[in-house]
Amino acid sequence: MSFLVDPYADTLELPVSGELEPMSATWEHEQIVAHVGAHFQIVREIGRGGMGVVFLARDIALHRLVAIKVLRREFASSEEHRERFRREARMTARLSHPNIVPVHTFGEVPGDAGSDPLVFIVMKYVHGESLAERLRRDGAIAPAEAQRILRDLALALDSAHRDGVVHRDLKAENILIERGSGRAMLTDFGVALLRSLDPVRSDAQRAFGTPHYMSPEQASGDLDIDGRSDLYSLGVLGYYMLSGELPFDGQSFESLAAKHIAERHAPLADVAPDAPEPLRAAIERSLEKERDRRWRTGREMADALAVEPPRRRWFARKEITAGARLTARVIAALAVLAAALHATLKLTA
Numbered sequence: 564m565s566f567l568v569d570p571y572a573d574t575l576e577l578p579v580s581g582e583l584e585p586m587s588a589t590w591e592h593e594q595i596v597a598h599v600g601a602h603f604q605i606v607r608e609i610g611r612g613g614m615g616v617v618f619l620a621r622d623i624a625l626h627r628l629v630a631i632k633v634l635r636r637e638f639a640s641s642e643e644h645r646e647r648f649r650r651e652a653r654m655t656a657r658l659s660h661p662n663i664v665p666v667h668t669f670g671e672v673p674g675d676a677g678s679d680p681l682v683f684i685v686m687k688y689v690h691g692e693s694l695a696e697r698l699r700r701d702g703a704i705a706p707a708e709a710q711r712i713l714r715d716l717a718l719a720l721d722s723a724h725r726d727g728v729v730h731r732d733l734k735a736e737n738i739l740i741e742r743g744s745g746r747a748m749l750t751d752f753g754v755a756l757l758r759s760l761d762p763v764r765s766d767a768q769r770a771f772g773t774p775h776y777m778s779p780e781q782a783s784g785d786l787d788i789d790g791r792s793d794l795y796s797l798g799v800l801g802y803y804m805l806s807g808e809l810p811f812d813g814q815s816f817e818s819l820a821a822k823h824i825a826e827r828h829a830p831l832a833d834v835a836p837d838a839p840e841p842l843r844a845a846i847e848r849s850l851e852k853e854r855d856r857r858w859r860t861g862r863e864m865a866d867a868l869a870v871e872p873p874r875r876r877w878f879a880r881k882e883i884t885a886g887a888r889l890t891a892r893v894i895a896a897l898a899v900l901a902a903a904l905h906a907t908l909k910l911t912a
Contacts, residue, residue, distance in 0.1 A: 662719035695735035703807035715747035721861030724790035733796035782820035798849025
């Protein structure tokens with residue numbers, strides 16, 4: 564498999580041959596090799612989700628690594644699912660922010676009588692791991708790092724919301740942590756809502772998203788979803804990072820939805836007492852049941868998360884009292900008098 568690796572490629576993200584896992588032999592892999600193999604060398608499968616399979620690939624012409632997301636075979640024959648894939652590509656392509664994984668291109672190969680259509684998205688490859696992997700491995704995250712990740716995501720969401728895009732599926736699996744920089748990057752806009760162009764469609768009453776992270780209005784099927792719903796999900800994520808636990812759990816969608824709508828979570832002060840109070844307060848505000856009581860925008864939340872506790876100064880300035888001023892004046896006057904006497908004695912000597 565070493566022939567897949569160009570040691571002179573201008574990227575630091577290229578894996579060496581010893582790190583490569585066995586290649587997948589699935590339909591998705593075979594189809595992507597057959598149809599785009601002239602442009603991309605498929606290295607390995609790196610992820611598999613509800614709708615897509617993601618492959619690490621090398622762009623032959625540009626000598627860079629990319630991630631190619633392919634619509635899974637069981638959905639490829641469905642026009643509804645193909646349209647959702649198209650929408651994801653278009654939705655992400657309109658966004659431009661350093662904390663959002665960018666889309667490079669989109670492709671669609673019509674099927675014939677003997678095969679299903681192939682639909683794929685080519686995206687930036689983020690060398691690192693998902694936040695879900697990190698949490699499964701390490702449990703809770705240190706407050707300072709959790710605060711930085713939350714601020715990255717709040718800024719990403721603010722940018723998306725200003726472009727009219729509501730993500731609707733913010734969760735740890737959709738957050739990538741870039742190795743080296745530690746930058747948090749938001750991905751997977753597969754169920755995102757473009758408020759300016761999306762009328763109330765027949766599928767709007769579906770509770771899109773992941774139940775553990777759903778806002779109360781999302782869980783109740785409210786049609787009027789805005790950016791504050793994403794900020795609630797960001798609060799769930801912050802709670803998870805600090806405590807190692809989700810604020811609500813349940814065995815069914817209905818039970819989880821009821822808890823998000825009506826129950827109070829255990830306060831962060833109880834489950835993460837070591838976290839700074841301003842950080843806990845920012846997350847608690849995101850988790851308000853009534854969206855009017857949450858942060859109004861991602862920028863507002865990011866600004867709150869940017870505040871650092873004041874550092875203690877080793878050499879603090881002391882307040883100068885009136886007595887201290889008088890003492891300093893007396894000493895100065897005596898010094899002047901001594902200098903004058905010394906000069907007089909030299910002249911008379």
